[in-house]
Amino acid sequence: MGNSQQFGLGDEAFEAVTEHFETRYFRGTRYRYLPDYRGPLDRGAVLFGPEDFPVCGYPKIPRALLLDPGVPEQFDGPLVVEEKLNGYNARVARLDGDVVAFTRSGIACPFTTYLVRSRLDLDGLFDARPDLVVCGEVIGPENPYTQYAYPDVESATFRAFDLRERPTGDPLPVDRRRDLLDRYDVPQTRSFGTYAPTATDAIAGIVDELDAEGREGIVMKSKDGRTQLKYTTSASTEADLAHAFSLPFEYGQSFVFQRLLREAFRAVEHDVDTTERANAVGEAILEPLVETIEAVDDGQPVGQEHTVRAPPRIVTELLSHLREQGLTIDVLDDETNAGERVVTFRKRMRSTEDKTKAYLDGHPVDY
Amino acid sequence: MGNSQQFGLGDEAFEAVTEHFETRYFRGTRYRYLPDYRGPLDRGAVLFGPEDFPVCGYPKIPRALLLDPGVPEQFDGPLVVEEKLNGYNARVARLDGDVVAFTRSGIACPFTTYLVRSRLDLDGLFDARPDLVVCGEVIGPENPYTQYAYPDVESATFRAFDLRERPTGDPLPVDRRRDLLDRYDVPQTRSFGTYAPTATDAIAGIVDELDAEGREGIVMKSKDGRTQLKYTTSASTEADLAHAFSLPFEYGQSFVFQRLLREAFRAVEHDVDTTERANAVGEAILEPLVETIEAVDDGQPVGQEHTVRAPPRIVTELLSHLREQGLTIDVLDDETNAGERVVTFRKRMRSTEDKTKAYLDGHPVDY
Numbered sequence: 001m002g003n004s005q006q007f008g009l010g011d012e013a014f015e016a017v018t019e020h021f022e023t024r025y026f027r028g029t030r031y032r033y034l035p036d037y038r039g040p041l042d043r044g045a046v047l048f049g050p051e052d053f054p055v056c057g058y059p060k061i062p063r064a065l066l067l068d069p070g071v072p073e074q075f076d077g078p079l080v081v082e083e084k085l086n087g088y089n090a091r092v093a094r095l096d097g098d099v100v101a102f103t104r105s106g107i108a109c110p111f112t113t114y115l116v117r118s119r120l121d122l123d124g125l126f127d128a129r130p131d132l133v134v135c136g137e138v139i140g141p142e143n144p145y146t147q148y149a150y151p152d153v154e155s156a157t158f159r160a161f162d163l164r165e166r167p168t169g170d171p172l173p174v175d176r177r178r179d180l181l182d183r184y185d186v187p188q189t190r191s192f193g194t195y196a197p198t199a200t201d202a203i204a205g206i207v208d209e210l211d212a213e214g215r216e217g218i219v220m221k222s223k224d225g226r227t228q229l230k231y232t233t234s235a236s237t238e239a240d241l242a243h244a245f246s247l248p249f250e251y252g253q254s255f256v257f258q259r260l261l262r263e264a265f266r267a268v269e270h271d272v273d274t275t276e277r278a279n280a281v282g283e284a285i286l287e288p289l290v291e292t293i294e295a296v297d298d299g300q301p302v303g304q305e306h307t308v309r310a311p312p313r314i315v316t317e318l319l320s321h322l323r324e325q326g327l328t329i330d331v332l333d334d335e336t337n338a339g340e341r342v343v344t345f346r347k348r349m350r351s352t353e354d355k356t357k358a359y360l361d362g363h364p365v366d367y
Numbered sequence: 368m369g370n371s372q373q374f375g376l377g378d379e380a381f382e383a384v385t386e387h388f389e390t391r392y393f394r395g396t397r398y399r400y401l402p403d404y405r406g407p408l409d410r411g412a413v414l415f416g417p418e419d420f421p422v423c424g425y426p427k428i429p430r431a432l433l434l435d436p437g438v439p440e441q442f443d444g445p446l447v448v449e450e451k452l453n454g455y456n457a458r459v460a461r462l463d464g465d466v467v468a469f470t471r472s473g474i475a476c477p478f479t480t481y482l483v484r485s486r487l488d489l490d491g492l493f494d495a496r497p498d499l500v501v502c503g504e505v506i507g508p509e510n511p512y513t514q515y516a517y518p519d520v521e522s523a524t525f526r527a528f529d530l531r532e533r534p535t536g537d538p539l540p541v542d543r544r545r546d547l548l549d550r551y552d553v554p555q556t557r558s559f560g561t562y563a564p565t566a567t568d569a570i571a572g573i574v575d576e577l578d579a580e581g582r583e584g585i586v587m588k589s590k591d592g593r594t595q596l597k598y599t600t601s602a603s604t605e606a607d608l609a610h611a612f613s614l615p616f617e618y619g620q621s622f623v624f625q626r627l628l629r630e631a632f633r634a635v636e637h638d639v640d641t642t643e644r645a646n647a648v649g650e651a652i653l654e655p656l657v658e659t660i661e662a663v664d665d666g667q668p669v670g671q672e673h674t675v676r677a678p679p680r681i682v683t684e685l686l687s688h689l690r691e692q693g694l695t696i697d698v699l700d701d702e703t704n705a706g707e708r709v710v711t712f713r714k715r716m717r718s719t720e721d722k723t724k725a726y727l728d729g730h731p732v733d734y
Contacts, residue, residue, distance in 0.1 A: 062731035073729030229731060245627070253624040258732070260623075261615065264656040265726060268664065274657050275650060282649020283642060289631040290641050297635065359632060362440030364429035364596060365625070 006054035007041055008168045017041050026100065026108035033106025042169065044091070044106035053095045055102060056169035058135055058162075061219060061228045065265035067207075068200040071220065074229045075197040079220045080174045081206060083190040084230055085159055086148040086216040087139035092116050092158075093166055094126040103145070107325075110317040111144055114310050116158055125184040132172075134186065135162035142309045144318060148216075148239075155309060161189045161219070171225035192218070203231075204270070211235050234277070237263050238284040246288035247302065249351040256285075296356040301330065303346040312341040319345070373421035374408055375535045384408050393467065393475035400473025409536065411458070411473035420462045422469060422500055423536030425529075428586060428595045432632035434574075435567040438587065441596045442564040446587045447541045448573060450557040451597055452526055453515040453583040454506035459483050459525075460533055461493040470512070474692075477684040478511055481677050483525055492551040499539075501553065502529035509676045511685060515583075515606075522676060528556045528586070538592030559585070570598075571637070578602050601644070604630050605651040613655035614669065616718040623652075663723040668697065670713040679708040686712070 006014065017039045021032040031048040034041055034057065042057030064070030071079070089104040090112050099122055101112035115138065116122070122134065136158050141149045143156035160181050163172045172180065181188050192206050206218060210233050217232030237259045244251040244259075263281055267274050292302060308315060322329055328348035335342045359365070373381065384406040388399040398415040401408055401424060409424030431437030438446070456471040457479050466489055468479035482505065483489070489501065503525050508516045510523040527548050530539045539547065548555050559573050573585060577600050584599030604626045611618040611626075630648055634641050659669060675682060689696055695715035702709045726732070 060733060062733060064729070064731055065726045066729060069729035070731060071729075074731060248624075248628065248631075253620040256624060256627075257615075257620040260612070260652055260656065261732075264615075264653055264660055267653065267657050268660045274654055278649040278653035279646040280649065281653055282645040282647065285627055286631055286634065286645035286648055287641055289627065290634050293631055293635045359432045362431070362433060362436035362438075364431055364437060364441060365628075366427060366429060 006047060006052060006167055007045060007056065009040060013040060018047070021047065024107065026110075031108060033102070035105045044102065044104050046102055046106045046108075048093075048095045048100070048108075051096070053093075054167045055091060055093045055095070055106075055133055056164055056166060057106065058089055058091060058104065058164075059169065059228070061230045063262075064229050064231045065262060066269045067204055067231060068269070070231070071200050071203060071229065072197040075220070075222055075227060077222065078194050078196060079222055079227075079229075080194050081192040081203060081218050081220050082161060083192070083210070083215070084217045084219045084232065085137040085139050085150075085161075085189055086146065086236065087137040087159075088143070088145040090116070090136055090138050090158065092120075092122065092134040092136070093132075094122065094130060099126070110314055110321050111156075111308060111310060112138060114314040115143075115156055120158060120186055122184070122186070125180065125186065129163075129180075131166055132163050133166045134160050134181075135164060136160035137189070142307050144306050144308050144322065147304065147306070150215075158187065159189050160186050162225070173224050174221050175223065177225065189219075194223075207231060207233055214239075232262070234263065234266060234280075237266075238280060241281065241284040242288045245285050246292050247304070247349045247352050248289055248292065249355045250349050292352065293356055293360070296353060297360055301346065301348055302353045302356070303330070303348040305332065305344060305346050307333075307342065307344040309337075309340050309342045311339065312336065315341040315343050319343070322347070373414060373419060373534055374412060374423065376407060380407060385414070388414065391474065393477075398475060400469070402472045411469065411471050413469055413473045413475075415460075415462045415467070415475075418463070420460075421534040422458060422460045422462070422473075423531055423533060424473065425456055425458060425471065425502055426536065426595070428597045430629075431596050431598045432629060433636045434571055434598060435636070437598070438567050438570065438596065439564040442587070442589055442594060444589060445561050445563060446589055446594075446596075447561050448559040448570060448585050448587050449528060450559070450577070450582070451584045451586045451599065452504040452506050452517075452528075452556055453513065453603065454504040454510070454526075455512040457483070457503055457505050457525065459487075459489065459501040459503070460499075461489065461497060466493070477681060477688055478675060478677060479505060481681045482510075482523055487525060487553055489551070489553070492547065492553065495551075496530075496547075498533055499530050500533045501527050501548075502531060503527035504556070509674050511673050511675050511689065514671065514673065517582075525554065526556050527553050529592070540591050541588050542590065544592065561590075562587075574598060574600055581606075599629070601630065601633060601647075604633075605647060608648065608651040609655045612652050613659050614671070614716045614719050615656055615659065616722045617716050659719065660723055660727070663720060664727055668713065668715055669720045669723070670697070670715040672699065672711060672713050674700075674709065674711040676704075676707050676709045678706065679703065682708040682710050686710070689714070 020038040021034050023032050029049050031046055034045045037043045042059050044057035046055040090101050092101045099117050100108050101116050103109050138156055138158050139150055140153040140156045163177045195202060214235045216236040220229045240259050244255055267277050319329055330346040332346055333344040387405040388401050390399050396416050398413055401412045404410045409426050411424035413422040457468050459468045466484050467475050468483050470476050505523055505525050506517055507520040507523045530544045581602045583603040587596045607626055611622050634644050686696055697713040699713055700711040
């Protein structure tokens with residue numbers, strides 16, 4: 001797969017974009033990755049090892065603010081509705097014989113690699129199609145990146161939602177992808193079936209049910225897999241706001257604005273009680289923000305807590321991996337259980353701690 | 368006043384910053400101004416006419432998020448508390464014999480110039496101190512820039528809050544400034560008197576009264592006028608949020624974030640009912656946003672309405688002046704009354720109209 005025309009780009013375009021790649025090592029193998037959106041490639045594109053095996057990034061999925069006319073505008077034929085899960089994006093490829101898992105930005109993750117190697121048997125799939133990358137979400141409570149818990153998921157688990165050609169990013173058609181993943185026993189996100197683009201009432205009904213369960217939302221895909229559109233629930237927006245405002249200086253300010261916009265368009269389309277929604281949004285913003293300021297005022301550390309469960313050497317490798325990325329990790333609990341090391345740690349959020357402390361100390365702001 | 372060392376800068380620093388100046392004409396006179404914060408000068412600094420008469424910009428006033436310890440941290444001696452008015456910042460100078468008024472960004476405004484020339488007699492002050500610039504706020508209902516109405520103000524009126532040396536920006540001491548403005552009958556912002564930096568409870572009491580009246584807040588100044596600190600009311604923050612969300616695509620996203628931060632720190636300091644505040648904040652955000660989306664959906668134009676009252680030639684000049692700045696102005700009402708032309712117009716907010724319409728038409732967003 002390694003060659004001078006990776007990602008289907010000409011030599012000149014390839015040279016231009018690789019200037020923005022960063023270099024890391026995974027278990028002794030050098031790789032390069034694209035940490036941000038630049039030029040023609042998706043964020044997270046990887047060139048792995050001395051032969052530069054390419055792994056495409058995962059494309060941004062455009063979002064509908066209104067189901068009607070957002071869905072009929074975007075699709076000109078039947079679409080498949082699948083659940084959008086709340087976890088972290090992972091891409092899994094077999095490179096020079098080894099299965100490796102990359103997170104969204106293109107970093108090879110020791111924990112995720114361990115997880116997919118131990119929970120999935122991908123040999124059959126990769127023997128048949130070594131040119132594919134399995135794209136999916138890692139969900140569940142015991143993972144180092146996200147905190148959302150699903151009632152039926154006990155520990156971190158992988159759910160595939162896409163199969164793409166590794167060098168070009170071309171997706172397999174949805175039916176073919178679902179068949180192939182089923183054949184090789186790779187767990188997938190739920191499908192709610194196929195709908196006409198005009199069936200926005202039925203699609204809204206699916207979203208309402210997910211909303212009532214506090215779940216994130218849906219991704220709609222054309223049958224060929226090439227057109228995607230996402231739509232998320234109020235529950236998801238509120239949880240995002242509460243999370244962002246509990247760590248106010250870690251998130252970009254556009255994060256907040258975009259979510260308020262979603263909520264307003266949803267209110268307009270679905271004829272909800274605006275005051276009731278406004279109150280919920282206000283509480284999702286102000287209450288976590290006040291709690292965080294009070295916690296800093298009390299001298300408490302601010303951060304996100306995660307628990308991971310894996311063989312000791314994987315946990316050690318993961319903690320080093322996170323610290324190498326400049327994170328401050330406080331280990332809160334560290335146990336060994338039936339050969340697995342179970343560590344609870346806090347990722348310190350230094351910007352929030354430092355800025356909140358400065359304002360509490362009376363430093364003025366510049367506006 | 369024109370010389371090669373305007374603003375007290377050396378030749379090299381002066382050359383470097385003037386690269387960022389823009390050029391305009393006011394009634395045939397060419398002038399240059401600094402529309403953004405750059406290098407050593409404040410935004411709005413002006414070099415006026417062929418002799419480059421300098422008019423300093425008005426400095427940003429730092430803001431306290433907490434009165435205690437914000438005020439004692441910032442001041443090491445007595446401070447004067449003055450009302451911060453809700454209008455637009457104007458600087459008035461006499462340049463080559465003519466009084467000219469500049470708005471915050473350094474643009475010479477025909478309406479504001481007319482207003483100060485007709486309402487104030489500044490000759491005595493400028494005869495005595497031609498080197499000064501009178502800094503103040505234009506408030507009241509009949510002005511082309513802001514909409515806030517004070518119960519005791521019938522039409523646009525100027526209230527001075529500072530006197531500075533025009534070339535250097537050095538302020539006069541507060542007492543001297545208040546005396547000088549009184550002597551020449553220039554109306555000023557209210558003073559609430561002098562306080563020790565530790566008198567934060569008394570200062571909080573002033574803010575509470577202003578809040579109850581829906582007024583904006585206070586500016587605290589050291590006696591020498593050199594240290595300033597502002598603190599604003601909840602009423603002002605909520606009005607800002609409601610205004611920003613009625614025109615969601617006109618304001619920077621940091622505008623919103625900063626105001627939410629203020630509200631949270633205020634809630635922490637003043638031990639208010641967080642849920643009640645959260646609900647009010649949510650309503651200030653979501654309700655105007657939903658109203659604007661619904662208005663665009665109904666095909667209504669979005670914008671800010673203003674009424675101005677002035678002699679016909681001034682109104683004509685003002686409307687041209689606004690249109691030259693790229694604004695779309697819809698005249699909604701146009702009457703002549705006792706020799707004055709009274710025009711009500713709408714400044715169209717094209718970003719909000721266009722983006723809201725695009726999303727209503729089903730265009731997806733990219734995140």
